[in-house]
Amino acid sequence: MRRLRRPPIPREGKPVDTRPLESEIQKQILDYLAAERIFAIRFNTGALRDRTGRVMQFHSAGPGVADILAFFDLGGTYWAGDREIEDVHHQQVLWIEVKRPGEQQRESQKQFQAYVEEQGHYYLVARDVADVVDWQRQFDPHWSEKR
Numbered sequence: 001m002r003r004l005r006r007p008p009i010p011r012e013g014k015p016v017d018t019r020p021l022e023s024e025i026q027k028q029i030l031d032y033l034a035a036e037r038i039f040a041i042r043f044n045t046g047a048l049r050d051r052t053g054r055v056m057q058f059h060s061a062g063p064g065v066a067d068i069l070a071f072f073d074l075g076g077t078y079w080a081g082d083r084e085i086e087d088v089h090h091q092q093v094l095w096i097e098v099k100r101p102g103e104q105q106r107e108s109q110k111q112f113q114a115y116v117e118e119q120g121h122y123y124l125v126a127r128d129v130a131d132v133v134d135w136q137r138q139f140d141p142h143w144s145e146k147r
């Protein structure tokens with residue numbers, strides 16, 4: 001049986017944090033990308049406490065890695081050697097770092113951003129689905145307002 005988490009008890013003078021959890025924002029963005037048929041992978045990050053009670057962060061792809069990796073199909077084909085490869089499309093890489101409203105990138109995340117931008121990838125800090133849509137409006141050649 002699934003145990004339900006108790007809602008936070010509001011204390012006097014201590015406002016309850018009503019912002020969505022980062023995991024909720026991540027899920028909304030992944031659902032949106034799936035609906036748009038955009039291939040995306042989520043990188044898991046976790047935290048554990050060691051024996052001394054210190055919080056240890058672990059990542060599935062190195063420190064500072066963004067939460068979501070998405071591939072935008074730019075269409076077209078490219079040449080490999082002396083023949084055109086059909087069905088091999090140009091893809092644009094977009095890394096999405098998801099943050100709750102008001103939260104900022106950590107230093108390792110800024111370093112990761114600089115590294116992937118150097119590789120010619122796109123990088124976006126997104127606080128909701130609308131930030132992803134804004135990115136598409138700007139960079140996705142298949143984007144159209146009428147859909």
Ligand SMILES: [Mg+2]
Nearest residue numbers: 067097098099
């Ligand atoms: Mg994040």
